[in-house]
Amino acid sequence: MPSVTELREIYEEMVTARRYEKRLQEEYLEGKQPAFDISAGPIPGELHLAAGHEASAAGVCQHLRDADTVTAPHRPHHIAISKGVDLNRMTAEIFGRRTGLSKGKGGHMHLFDPDVNFACSGIIAQGCPPAVGAAMAAKKRNTDEVAVAFLGEGAIDQGGFFESLNLASVRNLPVVFVVEDNDWAISMPKERVTDVSNGAQRAEGHDMHGVRVDRDDAVAVYEAAAEAVGRARDGNGPTILEVQVHRRMGHFMGDAEGYRPDEDVEAAEMRDSVERLAADLRKHGVDDDELTAIRDRASARVEEAIEFAKEQPEPDPEEAYEDVFTNPPAGATGGED
Ligand SMILES: Cc1ncc(C[n+]2csc(CCOP(=O)(O)OP(=O)(O)O)c2C)c(N)n1
Numbered sequence: 352m353p354s355v356t357e358l359r360e361i362y363e364e365m366v367t368a369r370r371y372e373k374r375l376q377e378e379y380l381e382g383k384q385p386a387f388d389i390s391a392g393p394i395p396g397e398l399h400l401a402a403g404h405e406a407s408a409a410g411v412c413q414h415l416r417d418a419d420t421v422t423a424p425h426r427p428h429h430i431a432i433s434k435g436v437d438l439n440r441m442t443a444e445i446f447g448r449r450t451g452l453s454k455g456k457g458g459h460m461h462l463f464d465p466d467v468n469f470a471c472s473g474i475i476a477q478g479c480p481p482a483v484g485a486a487m488a489a490k491k492r493n494t495d496e497v498a499v500a501f502l503g504e505g506a507i508d509q510g511g512f513f514e515s516l517n518l519a520s521v522r523n524l525p526v527v528f529v530v531e532d533n534d535w536a537i538s539m540p541k542e543r544v545t546d547v548s549n550g551a552q553r554a555e556g557h558d559m560h561g562v563r564v565d566r567d568d569a570v571a572v573y574e575a576a577a578e579a580v581g582r583a584r585d586g587n588g589p590t591i592l593e594v595q596v597h598r599r600m601g602h603f604m605g606d607a608e609g610y611r612p613d614e615d616v617e618a619a620e621m622r623d624s625v626e627r628l629a630a631d632l633r634k635h636g637v638d639d640d641e642l643t644a645i646r647d648r649a650s651a652r653v654e655e656a657i658e659f660a661k662e663q664p665e666p667d668p669e670e671a672y673e674d675v676f677t678n679p680p681a682g683a684t685g686g687e688d
Pocket residue numbers: 425426473474475502503504505506507533535536537602
């Protein structure tokens with residue numbers, strides 16, 4: 352069971368992530384309407400929000416240190432916040448600014464912060480092999496560092512996931528695969544793609560541990576993650592930890608969600624893990640004034656990051672081909688064939 356201090360920290364991270372995304376949503380919509388123009392406004396491109404997923408990241412990352420590695424998928428903000436990614440530089444990246452984490456060239460699905468060993472990618476399940484690599488490196492260096500790969504339930508039939516499970520298992524690596532099960536992969540409901548409703552069962556085929564937290568509850572996640580991360584840190588191998596979460600919004604901003612029954616959206620809204628944790632904190636004697644103070648602190652941090660991002664310079668067009676692969680390579684004068 353987390354201490355009350357830890358519960359407060361988890362709550363603050365979850366509130367920060369929820370507030371952050373609310374503000375991103377507002378900024379994102381600027382200039383994009385009435386006809387949805389994805390290239391317009393201060394945040395061009397796609398935006399995948401994670402409202403309803405916060406409990407999984409906050410509960411897991413409470414057990415992690417800066418030196419531990421985390422990889423995240425295309426819905427990364429809550430995970431980045433819980434891992435301690437620099438919020439100002441992350442926001443500058445999302446706004447496409449030169450001082451962003453990837454110099455404004457990656458956008459919201461390509462956030463890299465080597466200071467806290469965080470990376471994400473828009474290619475689903477792509478974070479699994481690098482997490483296994485980081486775990487292998489940690490083991491070879493004789494550290495007790497661990498790696499955690501976050502992915503969605505829609506990504507767990509990808510080949511890279513199975514290859515990662517196999518290598519993690521056969522080498523007994525310190526890695527945890529955290530599957531955020533929100534029941535949807537864009538417009539595809541989970542029951543249409545798999546008969547295995549408990550994704551953690553895939554661990555059995557690889558002779559490793561698997562556990563599913565079937566409620567969107569930061570405390571339950573914290574407890575399951577304590578075991579999974581502890582097992583990895585103690586040299587006892589990998590785990591699949593699947594967590595039931597709820598996608599409170601569309602797959603991406605601008606998704607009209609015509610495929611999704613109203614009851615499903617309403618159910619997601621009813622099961623709010625942030626409110627659930629606030630209720631837990633009240634039971635532990637944390638009063639409303641303190642909860643308000645936590646929320647105010649989170650809001651102030653978010654506003655500071657948004658303001659910071661807006662003040663940052665745009666990248667110089669001449670830098671477009673720096674730090675990226677080019678074909679032919681920049682400066683090449685041509686070859687034989
Ligand atoms: C290899 C690959 N195939 C297809 C896509 C397109 N795609 C983007 S998100 C997504 C669904 C992801 O669902 P899930 O993993 O459950 O995550 P969620 O979006 O629900 O958080 C797909 C198929 C992709 N990004 N990468």
